[in-house]
Amino acid sequence: MVRLGVDGVRCSMPNDRNRARIAIGAAISVMALPAVLNIAPAHGAPLPDFCVPPSVVDNVCTARLASVNADVVNGTITGTPVGGGRAISLAGQEDAYLKSAGFGNAPPDPVQSWDAAIDRVGNLDIEPSDPNWYGNAKTKVFLPRTLNDLASQFPPDILLVRFAPDDTQSDSFRLVSIQPTAL
Secondary structure (H helix, E strand, O other): OOEEOOOOOEEOOHHHHHHHHHHHHHHHHHHHHHHHHOOOOOOOOOOOOOOOOOOEEOOEEEEEEEEEEEEOOOOEEEEEEOOOOOOEEEEOOHHHEOOOEOOOOOOOHHHHHHHHHHHHHHOOOOOOOOOOHHHHHHHHHHHHHHHHHHHOOOOOOOEEEEEEEOOOOOOOEEEEEEEEEOO
16 A cells, blocks of 8 residues: 655655664664673772781771871772872772771860761661651761761871772772771
8 A cells, every 4th residue: 555645755654664663773783782792890900019918808908098188079088008008099888987996085186076977977867757868868978078088187097997899990999997096
């Protein structure tokens, strides 16, 4: 059956258009499939050279950092290990940040602020039934950035970190824990 349009020109049948769309879609899929199959998974950087036994257990390295700089935009800290070695960039979630240990009753001011920030955020309710759930959730999510900034103010050599390769970011390591600890 031939269909004529208003101007007397032959129109394609709907089935012809559908077949063309299917053919084009199949051709694109065939061309794209090799590209999809060849995507390499991201692999985290290997642990730095200063991570040697006994400071490495189950591919998690423990190190004390001499000092750190905070990058509030990316939510990372970059620190140099005590005793030397290349600087490392670290990022982690709220649960990796631990309260200080070993300072007794007189921790340095930035360490007191660190502990107070963890205490303030630790009990925030993020249940949707709480009218402040959104603000509380934001506060929890941004806690690592706040603590990273405080860590940059710590006295030298008190920040103890445990970290592992991060398969999502090859230029930084995933924090397992971070804690100001007295020498």
